[in-house]
Amino acid sequence: MASLNMKATLLSLLLLLVGLGIWEAMNQAPAASTGLSEYERMMGGADQEARVPPPSQVFSHAWHELSDPFYDAGPNDKGIGIQLAYSLYRVLTGYLAAALIAIPLGFVIGMSPLMHKALNPFIQVLRPISPLAWMPLALFIIRDSEGSAIFVIFICSIWPMLINTAFGVANVRTDWIKVARTHELSPLKTAFLVILPAAAPTILTGMRISIGIAWLVIVAAEMLVGGTGIGYYVWNEWNNLDLNSVIFSILMIGIVGMLLDMTLAAVTKLVQYED
Amino acid sequence: MSRHFVSIEGLSKVYPSKEQDLVVFEGANIGIDKGEFVCIIGHSGCGKSTILNVMAGLETPTTGTMIMDNKEASGPSLDRGVVFQNYSLLPWLTALQNVSFGVKARWPKWNKAKVDAHSSHFLEMVGLSGALHRKPSELSGGMCQRVSIARAFATSPKLLLLDEPFGALDALTRGVIQDELLKIWSETQQTVFMITHDVDEAILLADRVLLMTNGPHARVAESVKINIPRPRNRANIIEDPAYYKIRNYLVNFLVKRSGQLSGSAGQVGGATQEVDPSVEIHPQSEQSAGLKAAI
Numbered sequence: 001m002a003s004l005n006m007k008a009t010l011l012s013l014l015l016l017l018v019g020l021g022i023w024e025a026m027n028q029a030p031a032a033s034t035g036l037s038e039y040e041r042m043m044g045g046a047d048q049e050a051r052v053p054p055p056s057q058v059f060s061h062a063w064h065e066l067s068d069p070f071y072d073a074g075p076n077d078k079g080i081g082i083q084l085a086y087s088l089y090r091v092l093t094g095y096l097a098a099a100l101i102a103i104p105l106g107f108v109i110g111m112s113p114l115m116h117k118a119l120n121p122f123i124q125v126l127r128p129i130s131p132l133a134w135m136p137l138a139l140f141i142i143r144d145s146e147g148s149a150i151f152v153i154f155i156c157s158i159w160p161m162l163i164n165t166a167f168g169v170a171n172v173r174t175d176w177i178k179v180a181r182t183h184e185l186s187p188l189k190t191a192f193l194v195i196l197p198a199a200a201p202t203i204l205t206g207m208r209i210s211i212g213i214a215w216l217v218i219v220a221a222e223m224l225v226g227g228t229g230i231g232y233y234v235w236n237e238w239n240n241l242d243l244n245s246v247i248f249s250i251l252m253i254g255i256v257g258m259l260l261d262m263t264l265a266a267v268t269k270l271v272q273y274e275d
Numbered sequence: 276m277s278r279h280f281v282s283i284e285g286l287s288k289v290y291p292s293k294e295q296d297l298v299v300f301e302g303a304n305i306g307i308d309k310g311e312f313v314c315i316i317g318h319s320g321c322g323k324s325t326i327l328n329v330m331a332g333l334e335t336p337t338t339g340t341m342i343m344d345n346k347e348a349s350g351p352s353l354d355r356g357v358v359f360q361n362y363s364l365l366p367w368l369t370a371l372q373n374v375s376f377g378v379k380a381r382w383p384k385w386n387k388a389k390v391d392a393h394s395s396h397f398l399e400m401v402g403l404s405g406a407l408h409r410k411p412s413e414l415s416g417g418m419c420q421r422v423s424i425a426r427a428f429a430t431s432p433k434l435l436l437l438d439e440p441f442g443a444l445d446a447l448t449r450g451v452i453q454d455e456l457l458k459i460w461s462e463t464q465q466t467v468f469m470i471t472h473d474v475d476e477a478i479l480l481a482d483r484v485l486l487m488t489n490g491p492h493a494r495v496a497e498s499v500k501i502n503i504p505r506p507r508n509r510a511n512i513i514e515d516p517a518y519y520k521i522r523n524y525l526v527n528f529l530v531k532r533s534g535q536l537s538g539s540a541g542q543v544g545g546a547t548q549e550v551d552p553s554v555e556i557h558p559q560s561e562q563s564a565g566l567k568a569a570i
């Protein structure tokens with residue numbers, strides 16, 4: 001097993017080096033000569049072909065950015081740390097609000113066939129709507145770009161949590177419910193002592209899917225509403241034609257997304273039980 | 276019938292369906308005295324679990340009532356502890372936590388130390404003091420069933436209901452746990468009602484064995500007294516002169532008479548016959564003179 005892990009690590013490193021090597025080799029700017037226009041120089045050389053900055057440049061840029069992630073030099077020039085913090089704040093706010101509603105509501109739907117039947121049509125219609133489609137309506141009603149972005153996160157992260165909670169609660173083994181009944185547990189105690197721990201792994205799976213979706217959506221939402229956040233940052237740097245920053249922020253989006261997922265995976269492990 | 280600690284009168288269960296209602300059992304009259312160990316035997320599907328679930332309050336009877344300790348028993352209650360066939364332990368809790376789950380429900384005012392001490396004591400009684408902090412997935416089937424038995428006994432219910440508790444265990448483990456069950460039963464003086472498929476198990480454990488005819492329309496046809504002195508154990512019980520008489524009587528019922536008496540062949544609402552095979556002359560015969568009608 002250890003040797004398998006070691007081999008996998010070596011292979012990953014090898015693939016990384018090969019990938020970076022190819023990327024580096026294919027994007028060497030031609031030797032700078034005199035007489036290039038400002039535009040030509042910006043686009044990577046005289047051959048009129050746009051070039052992606054090579055990894056060496058991206059990494060030195062990343063090093064520079066990460067050495068001072070929280071600087072704030074006006075509305076259009078903030079450190080990557082500040083931008084990520086804005087995005088995380090919106091994601092977590094919308095996500096927690098969604099959890100606060102989805103989990104209790106999921107309990108109700110899971111426990112009551114009547115509520116399940118009554119609410120299911122709404123869920124089925126609302127769920128497939130792209131979260132960004134809500135944006136104009138949200139902007140109109142909330143009249144605040146910050147609030148609208150949070151609302152879009154809320155609406156996109158509510159569905160997996162709601163559906164998984166309802167499913168997990170509805171499928172708690174009847175034997176365990178019988179145990180609760182023969183011990184005369186009140187409905188509230190049954191919910192907390194039996195149903196919640198029994199359904200927790202399913203609920204956490206829903207929460208994990210939701211945080212992934214929320215992180216996907218925040219980038220797009222911030223590109224639309226602008227101002228702050230990692231999505232706005234990517235778009236702004238594209239407008240500045242600073243591809244170093246664009247690539248760097250793409251990598252940061254990936255890393256933060258991975259950390260969010262790993263956190264939820266760790267929590268899932270805590271509530272997992274073996275049947 | 277109020278002379279019994281538990282008395283069940285005219286109990287029946289019908290599952291309605293579009294074509295034809297399924298009458299699982301009907302006219303069941305069962306009396307259980309305090310501290311008595313009663314087993315019920317019958318073929319698969321005759322409705323034993325249904326009777327037990329009704330007694331546990333998990334299902335409502337179609338007709339009939341159950342009186343326990345001079346009070347009508349309806350709905351689930353801590354007064355009636357249940358051990359399910361598939362253990363029904365909560366897999367996210369350790370053995371100790373599973374037992375204290377019941378103890379806490381029974382005595383909500385107890386502090387943690389008291390709950391834990393009480394729970395460990397019962398786990399000790401079933402020989403699990405070494406596995407207090409293991410989860411069900413880390414225990415064998417036999418160990419899980421012991422936890423389940425400890426959980427039921429620890430809440431000191433007035434009546435303990437066991438649904439084929441050893442059905443899934445191998446013969447060796449089953450023997451060990453039967454001995455433990457006998458020990459814990461004699462120490463706690465519990466009243467026990469137990470379903471089993473196993474004639475030998477019933478003879479070893481029970482004061483009385485109830486015999487059910489085949490379903491549908493199953494009835495509790497006979498109540499057979501197990502006239503073998505206690506303490507019993509698996510080794511000495513077969514030396515008792517009554518053992519084979521009782522065993523033959525029970526096997527004969529299951530093989531032949533449960534079918535003959537089933538459905539319309541038996542008189543619906545007929546009284547349960549009380550039988551003591553150890554004093555019968557021809558225990559196999561249906562027309563035995565020793566049958567006397569119960570009240």
Ligand SMILES: Nc1ncnc2c1ncn2[C@@H]1O[C@H](COP(=O)(O)OP(=O)(O)OP(=O)(O)O)[C@@H](O)[C@H]1O
Pocket residue numbers: 290297299317318319320321322323324325326490
């Ligand atoms: N919810 C239900 N709806 C309809 N029929 C049912 C239901 N539950 C049980 N039955 C029927 O009632 C009959 C008795 O079932 P029960 O589980 O009580 O049998 P049993 O004697 O415990 O059998 P076994 O020894 O195999 O456990 C069966 O024919 C079964 O099909």
Ligand SMILES: [Mg+2]
Pocket residue numbers: 323324325
């Ligand atoms: Mg059964």
